[in-house]
Amino acid sequence: MGMTIVEKILAKASGKASVKPGDVLEPEVNVAMSHENAALVINQFNEVFQGTGIEPKVWNPERIAIIFDHRVPAESSKTATNQKKIRNFVKANGISKFHDIRSDEGGICHQILAEYGYVRPGYVVVGTDSHTTTHGAFGAFSFGIGATEMASVWSLGSVLNVEVPETIKVVVNGKFKDNVYPKDLILYIIGKISAQGANFKAIEFHGEAIRNMPMSGRLTLCNMSVEAGATSGIVPGDEETARYLKEAGVTDKIENVLPDADAKYCQIIEIDANEFEPQIALPHTVDNVKPISKVDKVKIDQIVIGSCTNGRLDDLEIAAKILKGKKVAEDTRMLIFPASWSIYKKAMKQGLLEIFADSGAIIMNPGCGCCLGVHQGALGDGETALSTTNRNFKGRMGNPKGDVYLCSPATAATSAVTGFITCPEKGVN
């Protein structure tokens, strides 16, 4: 019987000829990623070895990636102390894929993994971050785990008791309307299937709109697959995957893992890329999605552009094009978080940061803090944010008395100028 991409990857990683949904495996891990929560992983890792008489040692320091991004630079002494503890561990264990708080190597973990070419098609990737689904954009099986599970991976090099998920096939035919972006597509899909529509399942993306989509957009799609509950989003590797990895400096041969023609899917969803307009997720669940024309004239106090979802160079280019020569509305503030320092510097060279600064937007350093309300950009009581990030749960942006709406960078930039939720004009890109 034919296999889906995830089934093929898991079979290979477990040394089996074939697997089917529900099989329990111990796949070998290619990349194990953590951020500041590595502090907790270290605790649990030491616990594992407690009383065994064996010296705690990670299985393979080349396969572990640690990136500081959630609270950078440290917002508290507690965080700074945890970061120090992690640095010491990194040194002691010779972990090579470490990205400290530096403008020559730093950024948000999911962007760093992509930019540095750490993920290849066919890999098994785990991360102590739910948005680890992002790396399915490279045709990898990539999923989020907790700190204790990561401690187990660091000890053994495999993930224990992984159940092979069923796969939903999403086929996106045709072309987008010209003010519609990959972010609108993933919001549209989540709105259709709900926040639990893909629980315990993988989503494979296919169709003309996906084949024509640059890696940047594929990363956005897979990033937010977890908001439909998916274990992983996944895009089959193709020429675009090879192009991106080559640019990232990868020289070894790329071997794409593609689904069999007779692969079995638990559900097939067909979408015409032209059938929807820009989408908005309303408070307080990501599946509370409406087309922008059905959203009331909501006044916005804070616009946020950036994050692992939409902080890449093309996102900033779109925002700059809209903001050029314009001002952020008087009663609105705007924060921009590039997804990495590499993107920050490219945006600087292209003059995008100057456009943002002239418009009144604040340019922040790359990081996750604002999105999850742990570091800068908190909302006041009764305030409303419109954000290109990935979650709008109650309290998400640091205040349970605030509202968060989600949208594409084009919608966010257009709304920054008017001060209320506004549909981007056609032809802006």
Added chain:
Amino acid sequence: MSKVIYIFGDDISTDAIYPGRYMATVLPTETPQYCFADYTDLNKKLVAKEYPAGSVLIGGNNFGCGSSREQAASTILGHGLVVIAKNYARIFLQNSINLGLNLITCPDIEAELGDEIELKGDKVINKTKGKEFSTIPLPAARMAIVNAGGLVPYTRKKVVELYAKK
């Protein structure tokens, strides 16, 4: 026998269980203080130890959706609470199993605040309502972790075997 102390709706996120702004706190000994911090009354009573261990939280669909933060499991575990929900999000379910937090999956559960609940075998009994509800047991692979006392001892055993071979 335990009382229902709170009833939640669907899609209760890990931000609701353990708000992001407390994520710098990671140790299981410290996370209980922020349990459901934005549900101010519930949090106050939990921190004041007004609810005995075994007290029951009722959840709807997709309980624990969102982040991979393990604090969401350790904070509930720290208060010794039992969660009975229709179903759970994947990472939260796995984190709970890994730490030894008992999550009961009970698709048809009916309960109101203050109801007396008893767990008996694979049944949830609502004594107040005089009704019994079936539960869905964990798959065998996950039960193996629960039976080992959590993922740390489960992994420890594997590590010892692995190094014995070397």
